[in-house]
Amino acid sequence: MDQVKVLVVDDSAFMRKMIVDFLSENPHIEVVGTARNGKEALEKILQSHPDVVTMDVEMPIMNGLEALKQIMQEHPLPVVMVSSTTTEGAENTITAMQYGAVDFVAKPSGSISLDLYKVKEELTSKVLLASRANVRIISRNSKSGKIAVNHWIKPFSHQAPQRKKVIGIGTSTGGPRALQLVLTKFPENFPAPIVIVQHMPKGFTKSLAQRLDALSSITVKEAEDGETLQNGTAYIAPGGYHLLVHEAKGMLTARLEQSPPRNGHRPSVDVLFESLSTVTDYEKIAVIMTGMGSDGTAGLKKLKENAATKVIAEAQETAVVFGMPKAAIQANVVDDIVPLEEIAGAIIKYVEG
Template identity: 35%
Template sequence: MNRKSSARSGPYKVMLVDDSSVIRGLLSRWLGADPAIEIVASVGNGQVALNSLERTDPEIVVLDIEMPVMDGLTALPLILKAKPDVQVLMSSTLTAKNAKVSLQAMSLGAADYIPKPTTNREVITSRSFQTEIIEKVKNLAASKRKLLGYRPFKEETDAKSAPEQDVAKPAPVSKPKTLVTRKASLTAPRIIGVGSSTGGPQALLKFLNGIKDGLNLPVVITQHMPSSFTKILAGHLSKATGLDCIEAEDKTLLENGKVYIAPGDHHMVIKNDGGNRYLRLNQDPPENFCRPAVDPMFRSISDEFGSGSLCVILTGMGQDGLKGSKYVVDNGGTIVAQDQETSVVWGMPGAVSEAGICHAILPLDEIGGKIQRLVKGR
């Protein structure tokens, strides 16, 4: 069995790249304790990672940003050039500088980022960081295997009961089930709501570039991100699209043609005061383990705009947005979702697609055009 084939069977193969031996040790213990994960390399800088790629053949590389010899941002494109199918998860501390670098890394091809606590002591005691990195590694690896035609780990048959040459073969590709789609609302859209998570920053960029010409509706976005990242994301999107994208503040008045990003650690909802619609921020309990969450935003959109609600679910892990999307459709609104092939993780869009509540399930580069046609009544 060659190394390339073996990387597509059994546990997900992970390489850790971090200059802190303490962090590498912790991640090795946490990730290695999960039966779905195998640590194939643990190295201290980007150059060593590059030198180890062919020998270890990882599916996921957890890549620190700040390292000696070769930092993460320098190593990233070289890793992707050497192994185009590898998923790179950037690991960065919660600083404005690293938020900018993380967004830059995703524009260069990183699949996602994991915000880690600032100090080793905080990393050691952070249960949420431990849970998040395990979930992200497994979801990214499973999604990539599915796209390549291989079974995710949980679907693997017992290797002992199958001939060795068969274990590494791609899983039989079953005919995809037909997903039910619904007619769009006959009411002209009056707002565009967007939910996204893993892989979202780059998806949002493409989506907004696809709808920006003649945009005359407000756009509200919930992207799962920590508070130190969302303002940076808004600035990044503004610069890259030419749209007026801002991190929302409490009691911000909704204006046509503007894009509002929910700030990290706050749900964003729409309220009405004498006909004036504005944004309210709150720190109500997380929904779907998320704050900000898509569901409360979608519910508030539907309450205020009814059948004039047009909502989009982009790439993301989990099922946030499913209940809110059902609420939108029950009130006459329209849902559009990103397809599996172009999603970094088809969790969120997959959930609404398989629920049969979408008007359309499309590749990312076709969603903007579809939204424009719906807005123009075509």
């Protein structure tokens, strides 16, 4: 593969040096420049033409969010945010995902992390992945600095579906934006619970749930262990926990556990989908969207072994990263392949059916 040219943006000289040193160890990465703030980053982009930018959030003169907005409007590039794990940092990170950042890496211990080496491999792999992301898709929806929210026009009638339904959604890189475009189209009286795995570390999934809840007609929340799943509510697996669905006496409850990661992921889409495969009194609708790798495919196979499951995969033309949908499609476990804008409609078709 060709070398990936990277611009490193951080107001701390120490952090810039650490990030540059880590990335430069990889033979497939060439650091072509550094910048101390967003304004300088915009100038360096014109000079060095990087393939990927790593972007700190909190910087003087122009912060990372403002710089990200301008990059996506004027010179669309894959941007990986380097974020703090504070509550404010998590909220800024979710905003950055909305503005068009491909992914993020959480600093282990504050704005100047002496232990940044702990995320060295994650940073390197996410930079390489970002270089292959479909930035055209992101920038198309980021020109105004926000994603359009299109609520589904037609509410459900008061007549209940013929059989109880449950929806499972799995996604990773590019997922926050994709989830927003899907969940905001559901009416308040959506007649099924929705369980979601979005690959994210601890602390960030709560901010994601709060943001989606504020934008959606349905309720969106972080899942809690033991709670009963309600219609019209979406439950996001907390970072660091697997989310499973348990069925008893015709009711569904959420179970959280910290068993080992599956294929490097906790939460794992496979774990969620495999738990749904044991649910017998509900029809299942499973959705696999943008993300690297194949998490979800093994779970979809389990779902398909049992009857009454429909599977929807995001089409390549709208996926920021087509890995997870592609793996499911190649495994022949997908019923519908649709662009992101049509996924909500495809779900509703099966819920009404």
